[in-house]
Amino acid sequence: MSVHRRWFSLPREPATVAAGRRRVRDLLTAWNTPLDQDTRFALDLVTSELLGNAVRHATGPAVTVGVHADPLHHRAVIEVYDSSPALPVLPTAADLPDEDAESGRGLLLVAELALAHGVVRKRGGKWVWAEIALPGAAARPIPGPRDGTPRKTPHGGVAPWAMTCQ
Helix, strand or coil, X not given: CCCEEEEEEEECXXXXXXXXXXXXXXXXXXXXXXXXXXXXXXXXXHHHHHXXXXXXXXXXXXXXXXXXXXXXXXXXXXXXXXXXXXXXXXXXXXXXXXXXXXXXXXXXXXXXXXXXXXXEEECCEEEEEEEEECCCCCCCCCECCCCCCECCXXXXXXXXXXXXXX
């Protein structure tokens, strides 16, 4: 099993969300990444939310999507780059939209579905990323650096091994 990585750009327009979701799914399928129904749902939703936020709130004509699959360690990472310097904000309990609102919960969903998520400032923009567990993740945690104990991924925090900074 090998690690796979691919980046692709899409125009920053509403149709990008569905197109990006399909492309991520197609890449993972082409790489024979093991996926179950729950993992597909999580990957689709996280991809949709990250892309939807970039399309809705960012600037510039395009967004770039990074897809990384590491079946050996049971991890996939979805990244979305946009040219806006504005960082996403995870709402607090006081900032939650009312129950009839149609938006405002995306990052909360990402936080619940991801092992880790975060944002990396880049010159001219940012990467927003989320790490998703692939099937079998509980059975084979990523070993720690020296003593073989599993690494603990901070919930909602930055997992350095999940980020790709260039």
